[in-house]
Amino acid sequence: MTGAARTDAERVEGVNTAFYEALERGDFEELATLWLGDGEPQVSCVHPGWPVLTGRGEVLRSYALIMANTDYIQFFLTDVQVAVTGGTALVTCTENILSGGPAPDDSDEPGPLVGQLVVATNVFLRTPDGWKLWSHHGSPVLAESEDDEGDDTAV
Amino acid sequence: MTGAARTDAERVEGVNTAFYEALERGDFEELATLWLGDGEPQVSCVHPGWPVLTGRGEVLRSYALIMANTDYIQFFLTDVQVAVTGGTALVTCTENILSGGPAPDDSDEPGPLVGQLVVATNVFLRTPDGWKLWSHHGSPVLAESEDDEGDDTAV
Numbered sequence: 001m002t003g004a005a006r007t008d009a010e011r012v013e014g015v016n017t018a019f020y021e022a023l024e025r026g027d028f029e030e031l032a033t034l035w036l037g038d039g040e041p042q043v044s045c046v047h048p049g050w051p052v053l054t055g056r057g058e059v060l061r062s063y064a065l066i067m068a069n070t071d072y073i074q075f076f077l078t079d080v081q082v083a084v085t086g087g088t089a090l091v092t093c094t095e096n097i098l099s100g101g102p103a104p105d106d107s108d109e110p111g112p113l114v115g116q117l118v119v120a121t122n123v124f125l126r127t128p129d130g131w132k133l134w135s136h137h138g139s140p141v142l143a144e145s146e147d148d149e150g151d152d153t154a155v
Numbered sequence: 156m157t158g159a160a161r162t163d164a165e166r167v168e169g170v171n172t173a174f175y176e177a178l179e180r181g182d183f184e185e186l187a188t189l190w191l192g193d194g195e196p197q198v199s200c201v202h203p204g205w206p207v208l209t210g211r212g213e214v215l216r217s218y219a220l221i222m223a224n225t226d227y228i229q230f231f232l233t234d235v236q237v238a239v240t241g242g243t244a245l246v247t248c249t250e251n252i253l254s255g256g257p258a259p260d261d262s263d264e265p266g267p268l269v270g271q272l273v274v275a276t277n278v279f280l281r282t283p284d285g286w287k288l289w290s291h292h293g294s295p296v297l298a299e300s301e302d303d304e305g306d307d308t309a310v
Contacts, residue, residue: 041238044247044276049297052247052274054236081209083196083289088243090278090290092199092207119207121199121292123245123278134238135245137276139294142204 009082012089012124015131019122020075026067032060036125036132046137048118071111073099087126094119095138117141164237167244167279170286174277175230181222187215191280191287201292203273226266228254242281249274250293272296
């Protein structure tokens with residue numbers, strides 16, 4: 001594609017990919033540009049197992065904390081689905097994550113790598129500067145499969 | 156308030172409340188009317204610990220399954236925050252859940268009650284029939300508090 005004629009869905013998927021690549025590189029400055037600015041509406045973010053974080057300051061601080069405690073992280077995205085309507089887009093995807101913490105003590109080796117399966121709902125808004133993240137909600141996948149009958153997990 | 160002059164945020168919060176009340180009553184018909192119809196954009200739903208469900212059929216079937224396995228469920232909503240921009244609204248809230256499954260065997264007593272702490276991000280779209288659910292994402296809160304330092308939970 002030569003720059004012209006990209007659809008909104010393609011642009012949104014591009015920003016969604018850039019979001020995860022910024023996390024992989026630990027690029028806080030880039031990450032900060034991908035979220036909506038300080039005006040309305042207010043951004044929100046849920047990391048897996050965390051409560052809701054609200055507002056740009058709280059959300060970006062959480063990423064600074066996560067980056068400080070993550071030496072290595074890689075996202076293999078699968079099941080990426082993009083739905084666009086007017087100036088809003090909603091992306092769902094599965095984050096197949098491989099990550100490692102800081103090295104223990106004096107070792108030069110990175111900490112042990114851990115695999116995680118997380119699903120995310122990411123909401124984007126169209127702005128004069130392109131599509132920006134309004135909300136990220138990630139959660140651990142605990143169920144074996146959709147076919148599990150009798151699951152009484154609450155809604 | 157006498158019906159006039161309700162703000163969009165108030166209307167959205169009303170539909171968000173109706174969503175949880177329909178779940179409490181096990182009112183599948185009402186629940187089905189609160190979600191966007193079969194047209195675009197496609198709806199999505201993540202129950203706590205589940206993978207992503209996509210499309211009205213898959214989403215509504217999951218609620219039928221949950222209702223069939225839930226004898227009692229009550230939601231105490233806290234931290235409800237509503238952000239509206241144009242025709243889209245985003246609600247975050249904490250679902251303090253008390254639920255019970257079917258009675259064991261022949262007993263007339265309901266099953267044991269279980270408490271759960273879940274956070275949700277709910278996205279609504281404005282339609283000619285009012286605000287409708289586009290996406291629900293609920294996830295268990297595992298962290299003790301936002302102040303936990305050194306949490307290396309992935310993003």
